[in-house]
Amino acid sequence: MKILALNWNDLKNPYAGGAEVHLEELLQRLVTYGHEVTLFCSGFDNCAPEETVAGVRIIRRGNRYNFNLIAPFHLRKLVRDEKFDILIEDINKIPFYTPFYLKIKTLVVVPHLFATTVFHEINFVLGSYIYLAEKPLIPVYRGLRFNVISESTRDDIIKRGIPEQDISVIHCGIDRRTYAYDPGVSKYDRPTILYLGRIKKYKSIQDLVGAFKIVRTKLPDARLMIVGDGDYLPNLKSLADSLGLANYIEFPGFVSSAEKVERMRKAHVATLPSLKEGWGLTNIEANSVGTAVVAADSPGLRDSVRDGETGLLYEYGNIEQFAENLLKILTDKSLRTRLEQGGLEWAETFNWDSAARKFENLLIDVVGAAK
DSSP states (O other): OEEEEEOSOOTTSTTOOHHHHHHHHHHHHHHHTTOEEEEEEEOOTTOOSEEEETTEEEEEESOTTTHHHHHHHHHHHHHHHHOOSEEEEEOSSSOOOGGGTOOSOEEEEESOOOGGGGGGTSOHHHHHHHHHHHTTHHHHHTTSEEEESSHHHHHHHHHHTOOGGGEEEOOOOOOTTTSOOOTTOOOOSSOEEEEESOOOGGGTHHHHHHHHHHHHHHOTTOEEEEEOOOTTHHHHHHHHHHTTOTTTEEEEESOOHHHHHHHHHHOSEEEEOOSOOSSOHHHHHHHHTTOEEEEESOTTHHHHOOBTTTEEEEOTTOHHHHHHHHHHHHHOHHHHHHHHHHHHHHHTTOOHHHHHHHHHHHHHHHHHSOO
16 A cells, blocks of 8 residues: 555654654554555654654655644645555644545544643643644544544544444554563662653643652652653653652653663652653553552553553642552562552553554555445
């Protein structure tokens, strides 16, 4: 097949996240299966307008502020000139509403939808823009096939009006070469909590800082590592200062892949307190290297964590329960060991090659469907 994929970012974009990892892991494997793949996405400072990465042709135009406005012009020309068999539209920000201006078989990929979550991240004006831009999604895309990465997202779009038979769930995989368990690696000497990911307000890392303050009253030797970069980082540092925790929280910023894995392996517990996610890939990554997790019982996260088996879930926003779960894992070695073993077994069930083959079959099905 000749495949065109559409996403806001590619993996080289500084604003790339889990949605980009998901899409490009699949696209790169589709190339190895013999398909021709083009990814159309926004540009960024000093980027190449076009390049090929792992066999995927990447075309970058515009920037993160205007990409949805200029995309229709470029997409119409691409589809007209290159005769693609199928379009993969990845909706993880504002939808592109391609059915309005493209006549092409389309698979709609939805990591998760923002809905009112967006107001937890940005101001009311911009939040309203994104919220309202998302509202027509169902009537515009109804009749197309949808692919999602978690049961939570499936349930969300069913409630919005998409028939269940039009939705397929294909879980994310994991790069086992990178996120490999090493029994020779010991945990840190001090009880250590790890957050690793983008530093955004909706990730609710501020709840983690609040929970950590409670943890330290019971376990004064505990420390917290908040690893990653993002626009909410200054706010977190200010919060840590105001709570007298600046000396006990490390903010190393963006780290290399090797350092990321080392910190994951050595931490006693990894955590993801987000309000909403498509899946929560870092939960599986932590499990894969032998670390238990504590996560909010939020859409997406409740799919990637088996409560009491691979980690512990807490009621989103309940800081006391969050702290209690962290303390359980930090102080009860037998519980932590059991969760670590359960996490290793759970992570073994996720495989990018398997996910890509399922995705390929879905694409073939969409291409072969009658118009």
